[in-house]
Amino acid sequence: QHTLGHQILLELHDCDVELLNDVQQIKSIMCQAALKAKATIVTEHFHHFSPYGVSGVVIIQESHLTIHTWPEYGYTAIDVFTCNSKLALQEAVQFITAQFNAGIATQHYVHRGK
């Protein structure tokens, strides 16, 4: 059986700390990333935590992108999940990694529903 879901777990360390706390900028980056992957955005929801940190999700026709940031550690955890193998996931991942100016970027590819 083929893979139904394609998921990248992206770990970004040593990021731009101010950006990690900027909910509007992060929303913009994640929505742009979805479009770079050629996804169709259904809706999004982002929020800022007190005292710091941002969480957000972009729901796409083809599944989702999520982000959680820890400015105090210069770290963010990003997931890109799609049910359409034709989407350009690496375009999204490379864009996000560059935007956060990450010093260390690691990604794990997970096949869902094999």
Added chain:
Amino acid sequence: QHTLGHQILLELHDCDVELLNDVQQIKSIMCQAALKAKATIVTEHFHHFSPYGVSGVVIIQESHLTIHTWPEYGYTAIDVFTCNSKLALQEAVQFITAQFNAGIATQHYVHRGK
């Protein structure tokens, strides 16, 4: 350094096929699961695809739960992600697995931001 994010990737096969296509029931299950984990729900968004399949996210104060279903394969991919190690993730996972009456359930625990 300790783990910042705790994520369970839950794979459910041989599920109740009608349930996998019922957006209202799935929304109810995922929100109940969040509460069983002792999470605080911020918002949720679920939608039904044509001709079949459901996607949804529950944003919790402590991160997120997501679900994507493939009724045609009896399969659903669920993620439970939390930045609070005190949440009862297994309560949520066991509840979801039972609700979908899954014949095969596998979970992968991922430590994020180690």
